[in-house]
Amino acid sequence: MSFPYALIFIPDPAFGRVADRAEMARMALDGGATAIQLRAKGLAERELVAEGERLAALCRRRGCPFFVNDRVDVALACGADGVHLGPDDMDPRAARRRLGADALIGVSAYDQGDVDLAEEIGAAYVAVGAVYSTTTKTIDVVGTEGVRRLRAMTSLPVVAIGGIDAIRAAEAVAAGADGVAVISFLSAAEDIEGAARELRRRVDAARRDAVT
Numbered sequence: 001m002s003f004p005y006a007l008i009f010i011p012d013p014a015f016g017r018v019a020d021r022a023e024m025a026r027m028a029l030d031g032g033a034t035a036i037q038l039r040a041k042g043l044a045e046r047e048l049v050a051e052g053e054r055l056a057a058l059c060r061r062r063g064c065p066f067f068v069n070d071r072v073d074v075a076l077a078c079g080a081d082g083v084h085l086g087p088d089d090m091d092p093r094a095a096r097r098r099l100g101a102d103a104l105i106g107v108s109a110y111d112q113g114d115v116d117l118a119e120e121i122g123a124a125y126v127a128v129g130a131v132y133s134t135t136t137k138t139i140d141v142v143g144t145e146g147v148r149r150l151r152a153m154t155s156l157p158v159v160a161i162g163g164i165d166a167i168r169a170a171e172a173v174a175a176g177a178d179g180v181a182v183i184s185f186l187s188a189a190e191d192i193e194g195a196a197r198e199l200r201r202r203v204d205a206a207r208r209d210a211v212t
Contacts, residue, residue: 002034003178003179003207004034004064004065005034005065005106005124005125005159005179006034006178006179006200006203007032007033007034007035007180007182007203008034008035008036008037008067008179008180008181008182009025009029009033009035009036009037009181009182009196010036010037010039010069010182010183010187011024011025011028011036011183011186011187012039012040012183012184012187013187014187015183015184015187016188016189017190021038021040021054022051022055022058024187024192025055025059026058027192027193028192028193028196029058029064029196030196031194031195031197031199032196032197032199032200033064033186033200034065034200035064035065035067036055036064036065036067037066037068037069037084037181038051038066038067038068038069038074038080039069039070045074048071048074049077049078051078052066052068052074052075052077052078052079053078055078056079056080056081065082065104065124066080067080067082067083067084067106068082068083069083069084070083070085070090072090072095072099075103076098082099082103082104082105082124083095083099083104083105083106084105084108084127085105085106085108087108087114092107092117092118092120092121092123093120096121096122101122105122105123105124106124106126106159107121107123107125108128109128109150109153109154110128112153115153115156118154118156119154119156123156125156125157125159125178125179126157126158126159127158127160127161127181128146128147128158128159128160128161128177129146129161129162129181130142131143131144131146131147131160131162131163131168132163132168133162134162134163134183141162141163144171144174144175145175147160147175147176147177148175148176151175151176151177157178157179158176158179159178159179159180160172160173160175160180160181161182164180164181164182165185165199166185166199166202167202169182169202169203169206170202170203170205170206173203173206173210174206174210179203180199182199185199
């Protein structure tokens, strides 16, 4: 089985030629994405749950993890495998209590305190970023040095996010990331499946180089 967080895709129709999140996710999975995350700030709760149910069903069929960004309640309602939590979201300890011991929880980490909390609740991974500048979120850019710094703090899987493309994905993995999460690079691609395949190829190659 491939590493489940090698390539996390966060489909966003606002960037792409495909209007349907589930179709975007399907194409990315065909190309080698290993997990899907739902992030849709503008949707009403009912629409968000409906989107989550469609993506959860797709990911179950494909045998890959499905995360909901921020919303523990939506994750529970749609049958997601877990959530990704940022610094302004629910405390990961509270999320663990609500979701249960088997849920997957990804945690954005910026310092040792964040890492310690992620380890305390048995996080699936810690996310570091933005590694590069990004159009999807206003956040400080940490660069590959930020990846190296976080890598030195934990044995948990490290996922790099923010401005990731195929070349930068390899750079982030070389700096210590175990995988990457992407929004615009795949969402805006003319050929999502082909772009995902190339991105996954570069991540896998960089991961192999990191252990040789």
